Amino acid sequence: MKILVTNDDGLYSPGLRACYEALRELGEVFVVTPAVQKSGVGRSISIMEPIRVSEVRVNGMELYAVDGTPTDAVIIGIHEIIGELPDLVVSGINLGENLSTEAVTTSGTVGAALEAATQGSKAIAISLEMKDVYKFESFFAPADFSNAKLVLEKLARRVLEKGLPDGVDVLNVNVPERWNGKYAFTRLTRRLYKTRIDTRFDPRGRKYYWIDGVEEENAEEGTDLHAIRSGYVSITPICLDMTSRVDFSLLERWFND
Template sequence: MAKILVTNDDGIHSRGIKAAVEALQDLGEVYVVAPMFQRSASGRAMTLHRPLRVKRINLKGTKVAYALDGMPVDCVIFAMARFGKFDLAVSGINLGENMSTEITISGTASAAIEAATHDIPSIAMSLEVNREKHKFGEGEEIDFSVAKSFLKRISNAILSNGMPKSVDMLNINVPYDAHENTPIELTKLAKRMYMASVEERVDPKGNPYYWIVGTQCPKDTLEPGTDMYALKVERKVSVTPINLNMTAKVNFNDVRRHLQL
């Protein structure tokens, strides 16, 4: 029987992780290790300067479930140390899309990346939300049924056939208005999802403080063939095959001459 790891960055109590378990429980034994708390935008951060605490959780459909007071990457490392190798790792279903090269910021994508570095076929699964407040909640009002269907379908294919050649991870984004027959588009990562800036505010004592804020790139600037174009313009499910080797595909002799090495 397949051994499946499920984690996320929204926290153990997110309905998205329960939805992932429901989608996967018929495909194998599901192990859940997820953060105790909301850890969105944690990237590949690891907890190295304090001990980690863990709590056993009763989560229907799982062989075992733990809440870890660390980061998503910590959860993958803990799960492998405790339970050994997995046949598939799924991070999600995340509340809010994770697209463009900014997936390196995402705790959801980073957990899948961490698993992939250990040669575990991995999926980062995200569901677009149409209201900003939903991105950092527990998903009480969200319908995960369609995202669950796509997750089960693609996970079953990976467990049966393995990952495609030269693919380490899949980054999947489902539109909030998707249905069972929504087309799937294979995409590349867009360059950026948000244009970040800093907003200055003043506290009641007159001291300034700052929020990092972001404005999503306008639709008319999106490049066809990218994950953002597929989701935001075409309203398709975006599946981006990710390879972990970020080395530029260039002629090293040309680089040597350019840098005068």
């Protein structure tokens, strides 16, 4: 089995090491990842500049550092490093949860998994819930990835043996900080954050902004957010076809009327 591992937190992320450790007994693992932090870039791709790749050794792993986005890393990993379609692509373990429709369109972790699915591979995106302040400290203070590793190893083994169910292209997995030992298959919540803009001024008096958000209080039952808050591992099946499931005849009448 050939397994491609990537992330959006960069090559020094402890989540990357944890991901590698969870998968290394399941097959030949290739680690191809952005050289630096690329959170929030979604599925962006470098088409206006060249991409450079360096072979490095970090935290006991031989890996390829890509001067680009998580999507770039997947494309380079499949077509240049491995040279064929891997049996599985895993993106993560991300530092912080990736919940809601917002995350699916903005997360570099999920974006990498979507690219892998587009290329034809089975794909998993996995994230570990963390307090916001700890996400930025986790490179220096160790986080507990034991539950996330256990979940990933079990899920990856199942996907390698059985494949993904029909109609499923990516599994978006979120592991809570305090896991109750149970799993829930969920749908995406509509929003995770209420958008907030923090306006500040630099020393020269020029205005600048920090885009921020306050987490939504309500979490509808059956959603990924509700599952995480209830202590469940959330597994959300994602498909690449984002076409609205609507009766096209209704659209035709709406347009013609």
